[in-house]
Amino acid sequence: MSSPIAHWDPEYQRRAATIVERYPDVRSAVMPLLYLASLHHGHVTEEAMEEVAALTGLTAAQVQSVASFYTMYKRERVGRYLVSVCTSISCFLRGADEVLAAVEGATGVVDGETDDEGLFTVEHVECIGACGGAPALQVNYEFVEGVTPAKAAELCRWLRDARPEVVLGDEMQLLFGGRPSFDPGAPEPEGAIAPVPAFGPYGSARPGTGGGR
């Protein structure tokens, strides 16, 4: 029988095979495979869940159960830039609501939605662990700390105009951030490509391989 992911990028297929092999109980492979599938499809589509089910021998319902539990598996289309504004207690006290409103205003996208063009997705998120630099937000999971409503709006306009292929936390922090929670040290070499996190055990997405669209 032909592989359920024969239409994937060969590199992703190779990674999928490694993941399936890695776990004695193939069920454990569901989460990393969902990441890979969302790299291929842009988000966790129904087709992606069916493919992961076929790879692991689970039912699509079981895969859906996992995918829907974790908010970072995006089951809706995600824009090229995912702007996540933290609204938990520290950021809230330092004006997160105003930051979120500014981001909504600058992007024209309401919290939880994506624009028609597929450029921005705006969401509010629970604590992202940057309380020392509150209020904080992320673009494609890259941090910008100590933002103000005005700076946040400026950041969004910059994203719209400059359309960076890769977003770098250090760069955005420099241009639009305020006081960070700690000294970031030397600039990081890699950034993130929407809509999937660039970090994590499965390696960063490479530029131009199906991340942003």
Place this chain on the structure above:
Amino acid sequence: MADAPDQVSITLDGRVVEVPRGALLIAAAIEAGTYIPHFCWHPRMKPVGMCRMCLVEIDTPRGKMLTTSCTTPVADGMVVETSSPVVKKAQEGVIEFLLINHPLDCPVCDKGGECPLQDQTLAYGPGDGRFVEEKRHYPKPIPISDLVALDRERCILCARCTRFSEEISGDPLIEFVDRGNHVEVNTFPNHPFTSYFSGNTVQICPVGALTARPYRFRARPWDLEAVEAVSTVDSVHSKVSLEASMNEIVRISGVDCDPTNQGWLSDKDRFVYEHLLADDRVVVPLIANGDGFREASWGEAVGLAASRLADLGGAVAGLGGARSTNEDAYVFSRFLRGVVGTPHLDAQLDDGLAPEFAAAVEPRALIDDLDDADAILLWGPDLKEELPVLYLRVRKAATAGAKLVVVHPRRTGLDDVAAHTIRYRPGEGPALLRRLAAGEGDLAEARDALGAGKVVALVGRPGLAEPAELAEAVAAFALTLDDARILPLVRRGNVFGALDMGLAPTLLPGRVSVDDAERRRALAARWGSLPDGVGMGATDILEAAASGRIGALVLLGVDPVRDHPRPDLARRALERAFVVALDLFVTDSTRHADVVLPVAGLGEIQGTVTNLEGRVQKLNRVVPPPGQARPAWSILDDLAAALGSELEADAVEKIFEELATLAPAYEGLTWDRFDWAEGRDGVVVPLEGVTPPLRHVPSDPGLAVVSERPALHLARVLYDDGVLVRHCPSLASLAPEAAAHLHPRDASVLAVREGDRVRLEGVGVVELPVVLDPTLAEGTVYVPFNLAETAALGAVPSVRIDVVREAGS
């Protein structure tokens, strides 16, 4: 402290009780008479502690603690409070919480009146809630399969349904979706809940979230009149309650019978009652009239049947009885042998096993033997399709650690829990068996798995194109193992009871060989006479009828045109002979009858039946038969009277008493025994100390290998086009699409792709679309048996395949 090593003592609300070591506290308390309210815990499933309703206070070194009793095993000296003020407050809190989103639409809810949430709110709830916010809203109800509807507003997220699907039936098609306040139970889009066991989730749902679409709004629970019976859909005989409203059976529920179904049913068991209400059920006697039938009085119909049977002398044969009760089968056996005077009778249609093997194989296993078996050999039908509740029991045993070896021409429902799966081409079974017995090559591990400890061999025919003797050979192999028992597998309703009642050419009632002189004398004394010699079996009977040597056939609930391996022969036989049919319907077979006599069906009669273990259980009656339908034994009694004989069949208890006297294996049984105490779980015959004359120890018949290609694998599916399913509107639509399944390599040799059409020539010719099945043994065509489009094919060892090419391509 407890005295017995397997007991511990705990203090339950100040009372010291002895409970089984290792038991869950909730189970131990309920067993000891102290009810603990619960929703998610179910005695047949692993605990999860999700609903929090079963909180109790337990003394710990750190003081009293609230703990879920469903996840806490008992410990010696444990002190438990189940109704202290703290516990009561916790229970009230849990109920108040569960009701935050529950819609309280009880007046229009199927579950209302038998709802654990309703009942426990009354018994343990606070009587009021503080939550005034808007409840969750969903479209309701949504169909999640053809049989089940889901109302997410009512759901309390106990996970009973999702756990059942994963843990018990092994087809987790419903699951939790989303998180937190948004959690719901649902299916995957476009993957409906097509489990063969979906109805169980409706039954165990503690609220009205899952409802059965055939039952929705049909009755209120307090209107239902219920009796116990067993499902005669297959030979496992799952215990059920038949529930009727306004003299119609509207629901069948599973009853927990520990040795058989443990509460579960297949959806076919559960929804099969629909056929009883079918519009085209035969409810008055019919006499052939040109191409159709005309209605007749009982007197005219019985008179016509009797006069023709009398004219023919002994040139009469009987087929059927495998769907009837033991009493019907016994009376049929006595009618044919004692009144008509024919030795030609058969309950099977050459689609089962040798009668001696099925009825009297030794040593015979019980279903319960699966639970402590070290290994299980399954060489027979796909249990999920043919004996679904037995599939659940094997699945349970295999999941618990028994090494399961499945031998079948293609993937079966149990492959995912099997330690070893072995495929073979039908016809090459004998060669495979010899290699397995010798542990050759890749079969060494499977052979080793069977080599040690207790083995249960589940033995039957994997498909109808394979010979019945294959089972004999497999059983003979099993007996070479240290400690093996055999469970013979034949599907049809009460086939084991029918064989026990002597409905086989080689058997007399009570597992007696037909040439046992002593038993013959005893029977002849009671029956008046007994024909000499061994009669013909089903195929010979049909051949004799087709050629005119048998002039008349008496059919008792049997459909040879659909169920015999040679449908053409069956049709010719029925066309030529004078046919008296006792049936529920005009079927493909009974439409050739000269007289059709309407019989009463499930829930309309009392009687006993015998399952594949030899377990005798009772069917009770909850509704009257429709129209003029009557029990078969009563019709046969009339026919006998019209023939000038006396069957003494005037009450079912009396027939049972007679058969318990004359059928040795049933010696010692009494009619009332099945109604009380352990007898409710049925009684396995023969009883201790009773020795039936026939003990069949299988020996290898030395079967020849047939290796013609392509071999035919013709096997039954749960929902086929058989007469019962066809008359159940909810089930009929679930039949799979008819197709010729081919291994991809065979398909590429034939240059066909999925969806192309092929013409198969067996006994008859059928044209089917191709489905590619990489799990099928190469060189084999698999065709589901008895679908409308496949019925004509017939069972032959190998078929001819022609590709149907589109014109011009």
